[in-house]
Amino acid sequence: MIKKYEIFKNITLFRFGDPFKTGAVVVDVDQINFKEVKDIYLFDKNVGLDKVVFNKTLSAGDSIYGLGENLGSLNKRGKIYRCYSSDDFLHTPEKEALYGSHPFFIIDGDETVGVFIDSPSEIKIDAGFKDTNLLSIEVSSTDIDLYIFRSKNKIDIIGSFLSLVGTPYIPPKWAFGYQQCRWSYPNRETVESIGNQFRSLDIPCDVIYLDIDYMKDYKVFTVDENKFPDFEDFIAKMLEKGFKIAPIIDPGVKIEDGYEVYEEGKSKGYFCKKENGLDFVGTVWPGATCYPDFANSKVREWWGGLYEEMVKSGICAFWNDMNEPAIFFTPDGLKNFYSLVDKIKEKKDPGFDFFSIKDAVNGLSNKREDYQSFFHNLDDGKVICHDKIHNLYGFFMALATSDGLKKLLGNKRYLLLSRSSYIGAHRFTSIWMGDNQSWWEHIIVNIRMLQSLNMCGFFYTGADIGGFGCNSSAELVIRWSQLGIFSPLFRNHSALGTRNQEPWAFDSATTDIIRDIIKFRYALIPYIYSEYLKSIINSRCLILPVSFVFDDPILKNIEDQFMFGESIMAAPIYTPNSGGRYVTLPDVKWLCWKVKNFDDRDVSIYNPGSYFINCELDETLTFVKENSIVVLTRPQNYVGEKKITELLAVAFVTDRASYMYYDDDGETYDFQKGKFINLNIFIEKSDGDYEVYFNDEESAEYKNDIRTIKFEIYDENGRVFTKIISR
């Protein structure tokens, strides 16, 4: 028996059984009238004892988009994906699952339709791999909410989806500044010196992260006072210099007598339990640990409160890592491994058995069997096996964190990154893309994933710029940083044992180039912040595939360019030794902008078409759409350092263009009470010159500091016209 609900227009819910309430959806669907149906739209279904398989024949031209954090091409067709949140440190192309589970996708062909399978355990999606013409979805549950979205185009389907799952999270404005991380800056001295380097080298930066080594023995919510003496003073001093400090918080709580978090969690029964009622134990960074039962609201409340001390010291940025949750091994797993070794040890010529040892040790981590061996105590008193709601662990941890931070910070916004996530987590956290590598191939992965994650509501996201694992080269970090300009989260991060990759880690010529890149990012923040907020207001992704925005069928092949807001198309270079790249410019004329720095920006005009465009290493290749405007400001050391009173409006206008510039205080939620501005900027061609004006919808609640707009307007011949308006 299937229940069918019609939710809003264009959204239909097919309910199988009695699904777990994941929290992905913000609409109270149970209040809507339903009817019972036998069949569902779109899919053939096959209901088994413990799973449901949904099948759909694909036409040759059908594309599939979405699935959030996943590898493979932007068009997901031709690969198998698996929603089962996984701590995988080697993102080779065949991998089926990463840290987040995002079972929302769009089938785009003769008909265009969105699908969201709200089910928090394993979902296997074969998007035409085994059988080229078959989309086959195996959901490992018979309690499922299946949502189907119908709209006239892909952008509207995403809009409908967001009306169901809620609008994306809004970080503070400084979260659009540059962010620096490394596993790990080992002590206060190092972090301070990193901060000083940024300032003395004149490289803007807003956030510095503390990876696991700031803790005492990797115990969450502790600080190693030997490495970070006078933590509160440290945070305050860094804040004074314009740096927010973002400590890592893992879920695993070290089993240690006298360690407050452990003692409290244990005594209150807040950890996940094995079938026998004992706390489940797994090993992660601190050694043997317990796992908080985040599925329970009391545990979430407790956990959220644990941030208090850190928040009091002035911290409002955190990252939640390891929350798939990662398990290096369990005591039982290790014991079995030892027995295997003992058995093989007795053989004279072990031969192939060597591979059993290898497979066994490599298979000890993040085992399905371990996830099936512990349980959650839900609010309603029911007990549920972790495996059944595995994909929600990171979601619930981030929810605990964000609820806690909201309470502790009041009207002040927070920056939160979570490694694991589920649909809906975009409402209260950002995610980053996990442990990528310093591979050129991972820049294009980053480019594609920005687009796919935006489709699933994660507008503010990004990968580790420069790559986390392996050693990076100067050229790689430069090219990747150029992409970073157009990555909402612009964070450079690298792993223990790898080459340093801070902006100054290479030669001085490289430092100069990266400084200019980061400064240009800061110059663009008025545009980026304005576009980000408007994207949320309009439920339209900040980052969109060009094929979603323009109609030319050739664009289905273009996965390495993307629209970044309404005016800019990014076309990052992602191959080594490149003196340029191919670009397809759709539909209209484009201004090709090769940006060396704020003051040195080469401009040329292109007609629609495909081109190989030369671009030197110190140039960021950017395109501005015909009849559109980009607003910039002089870069600062950090967001909010100085009041911005002047904007530079760079425009490419062959007829007329307008731009609505949104701004608010960037720090609080007062915008919800009307404290924001919408500044409308207009440019119109007339008699070989341009008329410019702006129309200030200043809110009574929020003071607009902008007094002057300089215009730099290009016509179709690349001739520039400059204007200034002040008030």
Add this chain to the structure above:
Amino acid sequence: MIKKYEIFKNITLFRFGDPFKTGAVVVDVDQINFKEVKDIYLFDKNVGLDKVVFNKTLSAGDSIYGLGENLGSLNKRGKIYRCYSSDDFLHTPEKEALYGSHPFFIIDGDETVGVFIDSPSEIKIDAGFKDTNLLSIEVSSTDIDLYIFRSKNKIDIIGSFLSLVGTPYIPPKWAFGYQQCRWSYPNRETVESIGNQFRSLDIPCDVIYLDIDYMKDYKVFTVDENKFPDFEDFIAKMLEKGFKIAPIIDPGVKIEDGYEVYEEGKSKGYFCKKENGLDFVGTVWPGATCYPDFANSKVREWWGGLYEEMVKSGICAFWNDMNEPAIFFTPDGLKNFYSLVDKIKEKKDPGFDFFSIKDAVNGLSNKREDYQSFFHNLDDGKVICHDKIHNLYGFFMALATSDGLKKLLGNKRYLLLSRSSYIGAHRFTSIWMGDNQSWWEHIIVNIRMLQSLNMCGFFYTGADIGGFGCNSSAELVIRWSQLGIFSPLFRNHSALGTRNQEPWAFDSATTDIIRDIIKFRYALIPYIYSEYLKSIINSRCLILPVSFVFDDPILKNIEDQFMFGESIMAAPIYTPNSGGRYVTLPDVKWLCWKVKNFDDRDVSIYNPGSYFINCELDETLTFVKENSIVVLTRPQNYVGEKKITELLAVAFVTDRASYMYYDDDGETYDFQKGKFINLNIFIEKSDGDYEVYFNDEESAEYKNDIRTIKFEIYDENGRVFTKIISR
């Protein structure tokens, strides 16, 4: 003290110390007069106790090409490479060494120069990774032959290099047919059924490989009679149907009393020894094995003779695998691992020690320490540590094989693939590119490596089409097979446990497409064989980067197209869901050939420039150069099935074109005695039509069967003119 030799014009040898005679070079350089010098051209040098470091400052525009079997871009700048032959089964981008060691490269910039470092142990080449502007080469020996080549361009430098190291190996003509492999076709029945499938599905095929499971307990030079009863009859029957069977031969000899190869090798002292004089033991497929001491000519002779029985049964194709040599583990290594586990076992909370176990087991294979622990007995009575000549092990094994086969086969040519190789091995063996993966990313790796290996003399080479590891999709195998048309070795191969990827392993539409692809390969064999032989005669690579052939600076960026002989430019599609690709057409007009099959070939004409060109899944994108000719024939089931009496000459002529068609018996070395033909084909535009003729330089020694040439000539407007000449 450095000795300087001038060899031919344009080649200078700088000799450090007393280098090991690797056999890479065919010129007797010791007969040439030398003078002592202090400095060497090109490099700053730093001679240490046990190594020499060569440094050269790179200009911003300098590119580096060559290095044969390696990952990274075609322009090798910006990465670290390591010549130390390695059995690496996961070709992720950061890897520095694969199976072969090919320390020849070209520095191309203000000055263009070739470098060959003839030294058979570890060489680290940092091509501007650590320091963007520094090429730094660390040779782990003070006995080195360093050759420097100066010529006016890159193609001439390769020509000079080949004049030093000898001309490439010439396989039988049927080696240009399609080849099918899998780890493993388990028995005679399966192989016969595979053969029957090819014939009944009308898919051409010439060679089927036997992977390790044909052997009795993985003992080399044995056949498991249970799986392959009446082996001689099996080979004969397959030959009758036009299939050559190519068994694998590994170097490791199983330690087993009564096993003839082991007993003989042991009694004669033919295995590599440890310092204590005992045979060195490592584990590979058969379990504990000994490693033949191929550095010794007596051992090579012995080994070459072991092929006798197989050759007598009609086999003339072999592949030498695992000859880096691969070592899964040594008894001592395993013992140390067990002790480590025992130590960790005692800890209550092992925590991070888990990673020590993991690293230890994963590090047991192919360890440098193991390579340093055994020795070779050289012909001159000297003993040398394996590590000092590590990169020659595969070279010597393939030499042993090829010398043996030459003796056993007499005037009949053989097909030989070796996994490991060193410069010079191209004279007597082919190599394949080892254990790649069914990743789209590995198609472009294949494209680049074809070009880099050609530069090092390995003209006849190829990767496992469809990918060895991981599961492949229909689309991947189709697109990769389209590249296979232009891969001299066109072999589909896949690993144990992965999805089958024979041409019929997917759906019937896929089978139809792959059939047409393979048939088109066969149609091209007259061109391919002719171009291959001419490439050897002219010491000019069969496969060349477009930037080596044409001058436009944009071409430095084009690594995904290549010249395949003089008339064809290949532009394979290597991304999923693609409806086409970008192509840069240099210098002249090009005929764009979208080949569905022999009879259905869409043609359009392009001016020089960069384009996005649409191309359906069933179309192979190919370009024919202005004023050039391609010769084809109707496809056959296998090479030599029927006499070819008619050629189709497809040409794109705006003025005049000529083509020299080379052919010989394809089976013997009689071409060396003049038994070959050069058929000169001419097309000339005149008065809106074309004049065609051919000039038959028929050798008195070799009968030319061609009686008719059909011409299909396109003009600059894509209009076709057909002509026939018979005699």
